[in-house]
Amino acid sequence: MKLATSAQMQALDQTTIRETGVPGVVLMENAGRGTVNHMVQEFGPVRGKTVLIFIGPGNNGGDGLVIARHTLQQGGFPFIVSLVHLEKLQGDAAINADICQNLQIPYILCLNNDDIDILKKKIPSLNFAHPVHCIVDALFGTGLRRNIEHRFATIVELINNLSTNQHWPVIAVDIPSGLCSDTGQTLGCSVQANLTVTYGLPKPGHYTHGGPSIGKLAVVDIGIAGASINKMSLQGKVLDKDLKKTMLPRSRKGHKGSFGHLLVLAGSEGKTGAAILCGQAALHSGSGLVTLAVPKNLNPVFESALPEAMTVPLQKSVHYCIDSDYDLILKLLTNKGGLVLGPGLGTNSRTATLVKKLYCRVSQPVVVDADALNILSESPETLLQPGGDRILTPHPGEMARLFQTSTTAIQRDRVKAAAWLNKKCILNDQEIITVLKGAGTVVCSSKGKWAINSSGNSGMATGGMGDVLAGLIGGLLVQGYDPLDAAELGVYLHGLSADIVAGKSPFGYLASDVARQLPAAIKDLQQHNAFLGND
Incomplete structure (x- = not known):
């Protein structure tokens, strides 16, 4: 509406x-x-x-x-x-x-x-x-x-x-x-x-x-x-069950190669959980394949925690991802439909160099979250030089750091804050979408469209929820959704999944519980939609 x-x-x-x-x-x-x-x-x-x-x-x-x-x-x-x-x-x-x-x-x-x-x-x-x-x-x-x-x-x-x-x-x-x-x-x-x-x-x-x-x-x-x-x-709308109209059909003859392959660059020592949650959500979104590129010393953690995902140990990155593995990451991006960049990544200077290179040079759509956003806040000019479509997913604190202002100022007018790019000139006509998280998450495109989410509840105010959202949006991207549809649908499904969990426990549930309920949320949304094709 x-x-x-x-x-x-x-x-x-x-x-x-x-x-x-x-x-x-x-x-x-x-x-x-x-x-x-x-x-x-x-x-x-x-x-x-x-x-x-x-x-x-x-x-x-x-x-x-x-x-x-x-x-x-x-x-x-x-x-x-x-x-x-x-x-x-x-x-x-x-x-x-x-x-x-x-x-x-x-x-x-x-x-x-x-x-x-x-x-x-x-x-x-x-x-x-x-x-x-x-x-x-x-x-x-x-x-x-x-x-x-x-x-x-x-x-x-x-x-x-x-x-x-x-x-x-x-x-x-x-x-x-x-x-x-x-x-x-x-x-x-x-x-x-x-x-x-x-x-x-x-x-x-x-x-x-x-x-x-x-x-x-x-x-x-x-x-x-x-x-x-x-x-x-x-230009504005509310994200509600009308989003079922944007859902893509899934062929009955489809296989894992039919539904996209996502690369996740995330995790560092002490922050492996963020990457795991991101990978879980991507898998539960319906994406066919998910690969995690991770520091080599942490690879055993990911292999045991996410058996359904593939992992690639970055040979020159020991405890955190560094720019020496840039060429390997580019190679891994071949035939991938998108990249999630940031959950649990850390902000080491060499990680920062890697993040900025990928942001400016990768042509596939990239979901930019968490530490990647904090890195970009140190060089805001980089934000306007994307190599392809970008989806930024800041919470109010990260948004405030991006624009050197206060969280209070961001919260005062959330739509205005999320629409920061509406009058900016983006190189090569790339689209940058901002997902300002929080109660009534706001999704704004640099091309002028904006939306406010109607799903979700206060039980989501716990660690790891943003990692789940980043993985979910990334998983939708590689299935063929355009970036704005992926962001809007991801935000709504994220909240809807939490609402399903909250039906049993209004608070005290975990981000991983929300990730596990994503298939149920997808089913709920597509109940009255011809989600499965007949081909």
Whole structure:
């Protein structure tokens, strides 16, 4: 599914109004009605129950007023808490305010702390008369750019406390108030929703830092014309089960030579585990053959740990890989579909020389991870001189080192950070893809496309997960996926595999558990897809 920034969504609304003649008040009506439908679907009928609806200025408040009216129509008892004088609302929101007043839907103004104290005393009586069904957060929408403060912050705190103490579900209109829809950053404080109903298209903030505040996400079609979406050529999307469409068929007559051969250059003394995890994931991805090029003294470790993989001891590399084995590595790359470079490699100066040579000279696609990224951070000019397509897989700390900034700065706007190459000139039109790992992993291509992942869970916050991801992406590369598809599919399958594991143990599982579950994740994704060909 496509993703839209706040500005893009606003432009889509205006385009629909201008080009199709659908007035904004109709779009607002569709939004409010769709929200009530999801409320009922998730939490049961509203008939005979109170729905507390908190509204603020702007169209988000207007959506809340539509929700109040549809709640009334379904036999519920809407109670509006307005943080703005209703007569100060404008446009479509003002139209719905007039309708609500004509219908004599009860409301209270909360313009100061005294008003809020009155509200706190009134809520128990509302609940006694008609049990509270849910709380609707229609305070601020996707246009919020400044911190929530003062009485608005007090109201957000009240909503969260009522939800926690009374176990009343919270439904957020478009996005929980206090979250930046473009970055997911909390602007001072934010509502913690159980269900977020967004309109038209999801926003980046729904999948980045906003995850815990979002709850379940539902998307309502409010009547935005598909032609308008196509005309805008949106570059962002969410990685979800639609990725099954990108999965390549596997011939029933295929053999191990049919599904690619990956070379992994990884491991050093004390860091053999990273290379082993990388190799395991590559094998479980469905690649036909995997070869590990490793320091010769460590070869016995790899031979016993990964019997399904081939290993090549690098004769001049004893405890870590060095540039003296560059020619041998180039020879090993013959007939290989790709290279994974970096897991557990170490940062010795001679290893660094080798990494930079391979990055700039190897024509096959290369997944660049871990220590290889740390090496490149010491000579950032090298990043713009790839010998072929490259997939960089940094976590926020590695990304910060690459650009001599702080992890906080990277996390502040993850999409912007991952899109660092969008305006750079890459030699020979090579593609560099950045996979910024973390909750809501971001995948960005130097050619402008970007995506945010929807799979995965907090149990993945443990060592070795990045090594598994690097091997998985490498394994997909050699099976014939183009680099961007390999990166996107790899990221989603990585998270999906962890979600399968978390179904039994929400945390405490290992990176190797995720690698072993990759075949199950692939099966899950391709359930409704003709993954196996008939040839």
